[in-house]
Amino acid sequence: MNSLEEYGKKAKVASRILAGVTVDRKNEALNQAADHLIRYQERILEENHKDVEAARNAGVKGALLDRLMLNEGRIASMAEGLRQIAVLEDPVGEVLWMKQRPNGLLIGQQRVPLGVVGVIYEARPNVTADVAGLCLKTGNAAILRGGREAIFSNKAIVECLQVALEKTGLPKDSIQLITDTSRESAQALMRMNQYLDVLIPRGGAGLIKSVVENSTVPVIETGTGNCHVYIDNPSDLKMGIDIIVNAKTHRPGVCNAAETLLVHKDMAEIFLP
Structure with missing residues (x-):
């Protein structure tokens, strides 16, 4: 059994346990994880x-370098994100609809964990905490494969989460992190049908295209950005300006930063310079 199969085997065992864990224990783990990120932020x-x-020495700069960088504020945001996930309603077991057939048979739709979720993403360490938290809340085990540029950061973050x-x-x-950041490890992950129930790529168009085209595991395809802000007629101009500035300048390099501004034609003369 190769190392990736070991990850898969362990994740399968963990997923069966997580599926039956109470929401209180999941929330406790999320809050503990948030505390550990702050405690071990140094x-x-x-x-x-x-x-x-290492990235600087390799010539990485601008938005790509900014996505990689952490500071106390960003770690605090990661911790707060985990706490916000903890206060969400538990999705596991929720019945979306139920109806009875004439013969008495009940047919319905209920939310259940998927099992083992694989995630391939690029050099953004905060994604490690976000994805791990969401998988835990939904009762799924996670196998994470981040970009090689963030390997040391990701290992430190996952260690904190595992302690919690x-x-x-x-x-x-x-929550497991694949420490082999070679292209071969990503390709092997895409073929782990025996262990992965779904694979999610998060990153640029090239990464997403590669996973969608080459994976034999079911894929949830994500978008690459191009977020819009729309100024309607009528609208609160001050609020609109505040939203636009925040949406673009809070972190310009991330995929959910605003990239397109649309203005209603009747507001254009008032709103645009």
Whole structure:
């Protein structure tokens, strides 16, 4: 059995346990994970510094370098994101609809965990915490494969998350990081039908296209950005300006930063310079 199969085997075992975990325990693990990110932020920043320096030496700059960089504020945002996931309603077990057939048979739709979720993403360490938190909340085990540029940061973050899992009595293998960042490891992950229930690519158009075209595992295809802001007629101009500035300048390099501004024709003379 190769190393990726080991990841898959452990994730399958963990997923069966997670499927039956109460929402209180999942929320406790999420809050513990948030606390651990803050508690061990110095170590995370030290590891992130290694990634950033290596990227600089490789000629990476601008938005790509910004996505890779962490600081105390960004780690605090990661922790807050986990806490926000903890306060969400538990989706597992929710009955969306139910109806009875004339013969008495009940037919309905209920939310259940998928099982093992694989995620391939690029050099954004905050995605590691986001994805792990969402998978945990929904009762799924996660196998993460981040970009090689963020390997030290990702390892430090996952270690914090795994400590939190163990402290709350959940299997640490609920969240695993593939440390082999070669192209071959990504290609092998795309063919792990025996272990993965779904694969999600998150990143640029090239990455998403590669996964969609080459994966034999079911894929949830994500978008690449091009977020729009629309100024309607009528609208609050001050609010519109505040939203536009925040949507573009908060973090210009991320995929959900605003890239297109649309203005109603009757507002154009008032709103546009």
